Amino acid sequence: MRRYYKILPLLFLTLIIAAGCGGKKMVSEDIAGQAAPAAGEAEKSPQAVLVPEDKPVTEDVRSEDLSGAADTKSGGKFASISPGDELTKEAETKGTLFTIYFDYDRYTIRDEDKDNLNKNAKWLTLNAGVKVRIEGHADERGETEYNLALGDKRAKSVEKYLEDMGVKNVRLSTISYGEEKPVDPGNGEDAWAKNRRAEFVINSTN
Amino acid sequence: MLKKTIFLGIFLLFATLSGIRGAEAKVYIDLSAPQSKKLPIAIQDFKILSPVQPESATTVKRLNEELMDALKTDLKFSGLFEIIDKKAYIEDPLKAGLTESGTDFKQWRAIGAYALIKGGFILEKDRLTVEVRFFDSVTEKQVIGKRYMGSPDNPRRVIHYFTDQLYEELTGRKGIFTTRLLFVSDKEGNKEVYMSDYDGRNAIKITRNRSINLSPQWSPDGKRIIYVSYKKGSPNLHMLDLRTGKDSAVSERPGINIGGRFSPDGGKVALTLSGDKSPELHILDLNSGEYRKLTDNFGIDVSPSWSPDGAKLAFVSDTSGNPHIFVLDLLTGNIKRLTFNGKYNSSPAWSPDGRLIAYSRSDNGVFNIWVMQPDGAGSAQLTFEGNNRSPSWSPDGRFIIYSSAARGNSSLYIMRSDGTGSMRLETGIGNEKSPVWSPFLQ
Incomplete structure (x- = not known):
């Protein structure tokens, strides 16, 4: 209550301040306490200041590439944009390209995954015209940005392993999707374990 | 009471005569x-x-x-x-x-x-x-x-x-009622950036590219935003001018280009680039287009937050095994570890007065918002229920906005900077994440 009494001189101070800052941006018109608020009065008053909507202009869609996640750099007629496409499925059904899984918050290749990764390396050696993209993913726990980095590290761990196995660097590319593309949208260790992965997508076969 | 009135009368006279006005002369509450x-x-x-x-x-x-x-x-x-x-x-x-x-x-x-x-x-x-x-x-x-x-x-x-x-x-202090928020939602299928008033109302979608859009951040003048987008296929940094709608790529290097944060003077952007190797912190000079590499290790370095004086960056690194918060002195290049407890510390956010760093910490898979001093001392837990992440300060430093997840849906909350008075925002959008509070906009 005591503090509130300090408001008392505000009327006068408001007038002093209002008189002194006419040039300030967005200062609205002060209205005196005794003034009768007749209808239309504000209309006549030139000082009543406009409150801009300042609605943001949204992204200029016309300048947009709307082709979604298409990898424009490594396209060609066999361009593949998703893990579910036919080329990739074909390779998968032949047991040739395995998805590699990771422990939580880790990006080292686990011993139990090395067998599958060796098979992937062998398949790539036998199919020398094939270029693949390795997509690194994280589970939904943790932060968006850290998970993007984690996906990047996972994809690069797999890439490095394949290079060490003799697969030429030019045939490999990587991308991280962080936690943005889970295969299992559920939560719980079963879903998370499936989502911490590096997938192979065939970019081109010529 | 009489004494006080007389004192105030003298004060007002003084104020009138000397022309003193503005914040330095008035504190009523x-x-x-x-x-x-x-x-x-x-x-x-x-x-x-x-x-x-x-x-x-x-x-x-x-x-x-x-x-x-x-x-x-x-x-x-x-x-x-x-x-x-x-x-x-x-x-x-x-x-x-x-x-x-x-x-x-x-x-x-x-x-x-x-x-x-x-x-x-x-x-x-x-x-x-x-x-x-x-x-x-x-x-x-x-x-x-x-x-x-x-x-x-x-x-x-x-x-x-x-x-x-x-x-x-x-x-005697600036109000935050005309400030705004940026956040991300996937309510329409893919993640897009939204903007709303400070109270979550009047939310509108401001990116419309139907790819994945993440981590929006304000420029210090509030006129532009920087964000991560997959609209050209891979995670690049883009800048959107909110007055013209002009959208341009800011960083499109190979690997990830993420976590862009404007320097306090608006001339630089701190970001993480992975290139051929590990995700490392860099500073991009927006005028010259030149990159300066700040970290060099095998691990992950992400989520930089500038100190208000622009001299330091708090960031997240896993070089000690798990994600922890570190601070980098940009002048000396010295790096100091700030957090030692918890299994996962992330999202550092320096308070506008420079006295605190807010962050999210998890001990058992559930995140909560914490604050600590910039030297790592005096850490204090602010939230205790839910799964709370991504703290961001109001420009007056009195409030923190964060996202809180429950049952697969994430909402935005605002609390006082001491952790009291948390209030859920009704944006009408749904599954809102990664909130950031604007600077003063007028």
Whole structure:
């Protein structure tokens, strides 16, 4: 209550301040306490200041590439944009390209995954015209940005392993999707374990 | 009491003569003092001051509701007032006026209202004129009265302007009621960036590229945003000018280009690039286009946050095994580890006054918001329920916004910087994440 009494001189101070800052941006018109608020009065008053909507202009869609996640750099007629496409499925059904899984918050290749990764390396050696993209993913726990980095590290761990196995660097590319593309949208260790992965997508076969 | 009035009279005389005005001369409600009592305030419904055509009756009703709702939201949020229920009001709004002389202050004092707000509006085709007055019902004087012209499409905006001015009059500090938020939602399928008022209302989608859009951040002048987008296939940094809609790529290096944060002077962007190797912190000079590499290790370095003086960066690194928060001195290049407890510490956010760093910490898979001093001392937990991440400070440092997940859905919450008074925001969008509070926008 005591503090509130300090408001008392505000009327006068408001007038002093209002008189002194006419040039300030967005200062609205002060209205005196005794003034009768007749209808239309504000209309006549030139000082009543406009409150801009300042609605943001949204992204200029016309300048947009709307082709979604298409990898424009490594396209060609066999361009593949998703893990579910036919080329990739074909390779998968032949047991040739395995998805590699990771422990939580880790990006080292686990011993139990090395067998599958060796098979992937062998398949790539036998199919020398094939270029693949390795997509690194994280589970939904943790932060968006850290998970993007984690996906990047996972994809690069797999890439490095394949290079060490003799697969030429030019045939490999990587991308991280962080936690943005889970295969299992559920939560719980079963879903998370499936989502911490590096997938192979065939970019081109010529 | 008499002594105080005389003192204030002298003070005012001095203020008039010497021309002192502005924040340094007025503090009527001391925000640093503990707020034991809130001021009881009454808010009378807005009066329509122009003739109501039958076809505009619905609009008039909606406008009053919007104005009242925005005013109540702002006053509650200010933490200064307690709004008295309308049912208790005695004064007949049809007979009473909107000015001092038209108000029977006895009737307001009778219901315990120490302060009173009255207002009216004039509706024309595409213009809404609103006048709002704040009265001291003890002295029976108007403390502040303002008239605004705005759009009937956004009456809340007018109120936010008023509350900013009221708040500054009463406390000597800038209000945050005209500030805005950025956040991310995947409610329409893919993640896009949204912008809303500080209270979550008036949310609109501002990216529309149907790829994945993440981590929006404000430029220091609030006119541009920087964000991560997959719209060209891989995670690159883009900048969107909010006035022109011009969108341009800021960093499109191989690997990830993420976590862009404007330097306090707006001339540089701290970001993480992975290139051929590990995700490392860099600074991109926006004028020269040159990159400066800041970290060099096998691990992950992400989520930089500038100290307000631009001399340091807090960031997240896993070089000690798990994600922890470190601080890098940009002048000396020295790196100091700040967190040692918890299994996962991330999202550092330096407070506007530089005295605290907010962050999210998990010990058992559930995240909570914490603060600590920039030297790592004095860490304190602010949230205790839910799964809370991505803290961001209001530009006055009095509030923190964060996202809180429950049952697969994430919402935005605002709390005071001491962790009290958390309030869920109704954006009307759904599954909102990665909130960031704008700088002062006026």
